[in-house]
Amino acid sequence: MRKYVYKRPEVFTDAITTYCGGCGHGIVNKLMAELIDEMGLQENGILVWPIGCSCLSDRYYDMDAYMALHGRAPAAATGIKRADPSKCVIVYQGDGDLVSEGMAEIMHAGIRGEKFTVIFINNAIYGMTGAQMAPTTLLGQTATTAPAPLGRIVDNSGYPVKMAEILAELPGVIYSERVTVNSPQRIIACKKALKKAIQLQLDGKGMSFVEVLSPCPTGWKMAPTKALDWIDDEMTKVYPLGVIKDASKEAE
Amino acid sequence: MKNVVEIDFNRCKECGYCIRFCPKGVLSKGEKVNKKGYYPPVVGDGCIACGTCARVCPDTAITVYKED
Ligand code: SF4
Ligand code: SF4
Ligand code: SF4
Numbered sequence: 001m002r003k004y005v006y007k008r009p010e011v012f013t014d015a016i017t018t019y020c021g022g023c024g025h026g027i028v029n030k031l032m033a034e035l036i037d038e039m040g041l042q043e044n045g046i047l048v049w050p051i052g053c054s055c056l057s058d059r060y061y062d063m064d065a066y067m068a069l070h071g072r073a074p075a076a077a078t079g080i081k082r083a084d085p086s087k088c089v090i091v092y093q094g095d096g097d098l099v100s101e102g103m104a105e106i107m108h109a110g111i112r113g114e115k116f117t118v119i120f121i122n123n124a125i126y127g128m129t130g131a132q133m134a135p136t137t138l139l140g141q142t143a144t145t146a147p148a149p150l151g152r153i154v155d156n157s158g159y160p161v162k163m164a165e166i167l168a169e170l171p172g173v174i175y176s177e178r179v180t181v182n183s184p185q186r187i188i189a190c191k192k193a194l195k196k197a198i199q200l201q202l203d204g205k206g207m208s209f210v211e212v213l214s215p216c217p218t219g220w221k222m223a224p225t226k227a228l229d230w231i232d233d234e235m236t237k238v239y240p241l242g243v244i245k246d247a248s249k250e251a252e
Numbered sequence: 253m254k255n256v257v258e259i260d261f262n263r264c265k266e267c268g269y270c271i272r273f274c275p276k277g278v279l280s281k282g283e284k285v286n287k288k289g290y291y292p293p294v295v296g297d298g299c300i301a302c303g304t305c306a307r308v309c310p311d312t313a314i315t316v317y318k319e320d
Binding site: 001002003004005006007008009012016017019020021022023024025026027030033183184187188217223224225228 | 262263265266267268269272273288290301302303304306307308309310311312314315316317318319320
């Protein structure tokens with residue numbers, strides 16, 4: 001007899017992802033697939049994908065999906081969720097997509113308190129287009145558009161944007177947490193946060209938002225295991241982990 | 253009960269996360285190249301079937317099970 005400790009989630013197709021080795025997108029996509037299986041969302045869920053390295057993700061899951069244009073995922077999701085509130089709508093966006101191209105869409109979806117879940121992948125860079133500076137790039141971090149020796153400097157490009165804190169200020173956002181996936185323990189914590197955020201949507205509360213600090217070994221020009229360390233050494237200092245807001249009780 | 257770790261050879265992208273986090277040092281760098289040009293890890297002895305390697309694998313390339 002065979003007893004599985006870990007098995008590829010059912011909702012996954014056989015597709016091999018287009019992500020680079022060690023990319024955090026792969027880990028978060030996998031956690032989503034596990035939760036879709038565990039929470040029974042394959043029939044009733046709709047995934048809304050962005051532009052960026054994850055823009056081919058719809059082919060990894062055997063379920064309904066919508067591919068939104070640059071930054072427009074929360075706008076598209078608004079239409080989907082309002083047309084059929086019984087669907088569990090999960091929006092997935094990277095930092096180039098959510099913070100830069102789609103700042104207006106995410107802010108107004110939060111302002112309106114749209115009742116869907118947003119998973120925000122923050123890797124502090126534009127991955128797909130070739131490691132340009134993003135609004136989330138750290139001060140001093142180098143990118144093709146913020147070259148060494150200075151990297152990103154305030155005089156030119158301002159400060160890194162803390163989306164989990166910004167959205168927590170909005171009454172329509174009932175849950176905001178920042179997690180990461182750079183160790184087994186934190187991957188488990190990330191899954192817990194995603195589960196809570198999805199459950200709040202199923203319970204019909206306001207918008208739930210989870211920011212994931214995610215390794216981009218290619219954009220950061222580091223070996224994957226080094227990228228995991230960089231999250232601890234640099235990223236979490238600018239983007240602290242933890243629950244920033246949980247108003248789910250008050251929203252009863 | 254036998255503990256088994258299977259790595260889907262052509263799915264692996266050689267990130268090394270499973271090697272780093274295996275608490276028993278079961279996995280090590282491989283020497284055979286796959287379809288995409290990566291060198292998937294090889295599985296040695298001493299696995300306790302904790303599932304950590306599978307949990308951290310970004311490409312869902314690892315399956316862990318116990319077998320009679
Ligand atoms: S460029 Fe970065 S974010 Fe994009 S797939 Fe590669 S590692 Fe992942
Ligand atoms: S299941 Fe645990 S002990 Fe076995 S190879 Fe994976 S990490 Fe190591
Ligand atoms: S974690 Fe997965 S992709 Fe990375 S080296 Fe191990 S088997 Fe390969």
